[in-house]
Amino acid sequence: MPHLLLTGASGYIGSHTAYCLLKNTNYHLLIVDDLSTGFKENIAYLQECFGERVSFVQSNINDISKMRPLLLHYQFEAVIHFAASLIVGESVLKPLEYYTNNTLNTTNLIALCVEYGITKFIFSSTAAVYGEPDMALIPIDENAPLLPINPYGASKMMSERVLADTAKAIQNFNYVALRYFNVAGASMENTTEILSQSKGLGQRSKNATHLIKVACECACGKRESMSIFGTDYPTKDGTCIRDYIHIDDLASAHLEALHYLQSTNTSNIFNVGYSKGYSVKEVIDIVKQVSGVDFKVIESARREGDPIELSAKNDKILSLTQWKPQYDDLRLIVKSAYDWECSLK
Template identity: 50%
Template sequence: MTVLVTGGAGYIGSHMVLELRDAGETVAVIDNLSTGFDWAVPEDVPLHVGNIGDQEFVRGVLRERKIDAIIHFAGSIIVPESVENPLLYYRNNTANTRNLIEVAVECGITRFIFSSTAAVYGNPEENPVSEDARLFPLSPYGRSKLMSEEMMADVATAHDFEYVALRYFNVAGADPAGRGGQSTPRATHLIKVACETALGRRPKMQIFGTDYPTPDGTCIRDYIHVKDLAMAHVAALEHLRRGGKSNVFNCGYSRGFSVREVISAVKSVSGVDFEVELAPARAGDPAAIIAKSDKIRTALGWRPAHADLEGIVRNALDWERHLMDRQKAD
């Protein structure tokens, strides 16, 4: 049987494909290539180019590839963009997920892993934040993901359908073996932006907001290495295959770093003192959010292997250098 990875040509999805292949799984990918790249999918993994909201197209892939589990990454992820264009996010993240789940149920697929987000918590009342904390997203992005979580819970009650929703904190880094990384142009991920600036791909970068109620006035986030996140999905898949019940888990390290601390780490690892400009805070950004991650460690046996900020930065820098070399070759 085959695991379907939606959004498998994108940043996190492509790392998921690598992790599944490394584990000996048969994999297929659906991606519309709006932000992903066909070259990010290994040549021996079938790539079906299309939209997960197109039920006839998805139905054909599920039947052709004999899919028995779906890991769903496809969607939109930029908080400020969601504030400016909420309907895009409710279509891409909620309506399309609804269409995908309906076809999965129709085709008898009972295992579903969903890419959710820490944005469902909004500005948490305490940190680290646990899975049973109040859910109060500050942006259409967070609300679109929370709606999908609620929809999955309802479907699991009504049908033979089990799911795991993984609430990501801030994903960063690149495959330590150099096979993949964050490649999207104009990406907004802090570590990627800082690495691009260190390597001269941007003239400067900005810090958005310096008067948050944090020790240095900048936002604090829990940064998780993309490989550790992919390993969490493998653990979730094993959980469902063992007959495990539907559940929700945080994916983070239970330690936060401020924007200024991350920039300092990038400057230290790269050896470049690049220009940083101060800018107003962005809509939808909470002051601090750090994962309480004991639940996933206990229930799924997840053990992160790359929980080191400098290591995350080093992998990200290596990948940016690879992209520069690739562009020169093209």
Template identity: 55%
Template sequence: MNILVTGGAGYIGGHVVKQLLEETNHKITIIDNLSTGSIKTVNTLKEIAKHVNKENNLSFIEADLSNFSLIEGIFKAKNFDAVIHFAASIVVPESVKNPIKYYMNNTVNTTNLIKLCIENNVNKFIFSSTAAVYGEPDEIPVRETTPTNPINPYGMSKLMSENVLKDCGIAYKDFKYIILRYFNVAGADIKIRIGQRFPNATHLIKVAAETAVGKRDKIYIFGTDYPTKDGTCIRDFIHVDDLADAHIKALDYLTENNKSNIFNCGYGKGYSVLEVINTMKEVSGVNFKVEITGRREGDIGVSIADNTKIKKEMGWQPKYDDLKIICKTAFEWEKKLLSES
């Protein structure tokens, strides 16, 4: 297949491209504006492609999805069979302060991309969605049928994109999509070749790893008064390589079943902020400084996926569902970044 990966120079997109190169013979075109993605990730992916004798299977175009005529030209030239769409803005507090950016970059750009797919007969679309579409769910663990009710513009911008996909799936019979609702993605490539490069990350495990290597002088815990066992938020952390595998499985699912679907991507178990920090201290051997402060706007107490559906219908099986492995790979990746600078 000939696959377009938007945001393929980014954290999750990069790991999916890596697995596509290593495990399939698909041709891959990355489109990324490098706003949060990195040319270093692209270069590493090119090295991986060379290593597995698939140099000709990977191409990179620096472009912004908002440049509709440019993207349209790429579609006409490339004859894609499938799109895996990662390119998005993803910082919840920023979405509250700058909602227009999120609706433009996430909802409008996604809608334009879907339009190009339909016009160019690209009938397989895999969409990066988020557990944020559920808002503060009434049930834990969260099922795909749990009502969606986002509490911030980020979650809403993704839900609106989901709705565009659903409407297009009804209107255009050949157009099929998979929506993957990510829970908390963390860790780095098991071989520590790629990882999260974005310098101003807000993800807990990334921040804890940065603190362990001394990039930050301390880590903050935002709120210890949640209705949880230790008062800190609980999240379902999924290793990025397991999440990448879900995308490979999603491509196979669309090819074999030719039907649209929605799947949660998580492990079905949660860890508290305090547990994560203590695990990072353990795997790094560093007793870094922790400071407790007030709750952060938009944070919910508990978020855990019910992953029954993706295991049963897609045959997805996690390999790295161990908090120590997630923290260890995140820590080793931060050490690597430190040695680069």
């Protein structure tokens, strides 16, 4: 009975990845999550769909006294590590919390893997490790300089370094770090019936900051308005450009990362995006078109640290793994996000 350990998988990305793994493999999953930012509803839905193949332990991964018995008992084939703090602005105000939760806790988890002979580790990283890249480097590849401009990005960069150094020092320990770009949308497995029962998987974030989520909240009448932060950037319409990837495509990248580790026993780092970007105004316009709602948008001043453009060069993951994105369509991404948002009570 092969097992995988997923940390932080009651959240948005982790729960979709868990669904993908359960649907496409025979693994049993143990999810460890303290529910500080995750949701019991996601765990309940996974258990409803896949029964005893999903186990859950409510704990922070920094509780070594709880983690040791789990690693000893289950003898996990691999660890997929999502548990982290991820709000950029909050990281600036609370840097010590971010370095503790994102870097120190990850380091301790890696140490436990080494201690218990777990040799495969998949790490949830971020495009924030690149900081504000030179426009000449866009779309950006994995060899670009790592110049994070906030504690969130820096904490993830440090964790990548810990993984790289561990892989060099410990024979047979290998990892894949997936650098996410802008993740959006809801599970394409959701049906009208599932949504009508307030079930399924999507972005449940409290106090959302992601553009598509915020715009869909406006379209569903949950917000009176939203802001565009900066309309004077050197882009076609003056607003920032980002690479938006559908959550199901990001989830499948974790499955292919696992296959990559199993087949190559080699460590690597992959960008996960579509290698093209859309402006803030373009995204908002599509949300308005899909929803049929002309919600209020306020033009505000720039936010410090927002790169002009950030999109992923994805040649590496496409060439070295079997990853094949299926939902590279911004309108489809928005439609799934909007339907999901309207279903949330």
